[in-house]
Amino acid sequence: MVREHSAGAVIYRIENGEYKFLILKYGLGHWDFPKGNVEKGESELETVKREVEEETGIKEIEIIDGFKEKVGYYYRMKGQLVYKTVNYYLAKTSEKEVKLSYEHEDYAWVTIDEALKYLKHKNSINVLSKAYKFLKNKFGDVK
Helix, strand or coil: CEEEEEEEEEEEEEECCEEEEEEEEECCCCEECCEEECCCCCCHHHHHHHHHHHHHCCCCCEEEEEEEEEEEEEEEECCEEEEEEEEEEEEECCCCCCCCCCCEEEEEEECHHHHHHHCCCHHHHHHHHHHHHHHHHHHCCCC
16 A cells, blocks of 8 residues: 655635635536645644645735644555555645646635535545534634
8 A cells, every 4th residue: 555645735815704715626526625645754733835826816815833643544456455644734825816737627716615515535525524623712703
């Protein structure tokens, strides 16, 4: 079995008094957060910043201290079983414009309720729910 380790981010910004979360539509049709494999010699936070910029064009993010959520899952690639772990961080941006990479078909800035309609994978739903709860506990409601 092959093992992979990735890092990603739940990106949010504040718009009209609400938390808006960035989700990306992948080629297979599902929606998820920006993420990618941690490269040799790279920290997870360096990976997050690199992947966010590569996949979205967003250069300015602020990692929010205290949030890190690990998920793991199996998938098959070229007939081989792969176990992938992903550590998700929470990051704030003021940038609204997104420039998609070739890996993605679409993007959306969505409220928590809208996001839960787009997201289908249980891991993604759990990560977003925990990130939202963390934001509410740390910063309260957006005014």
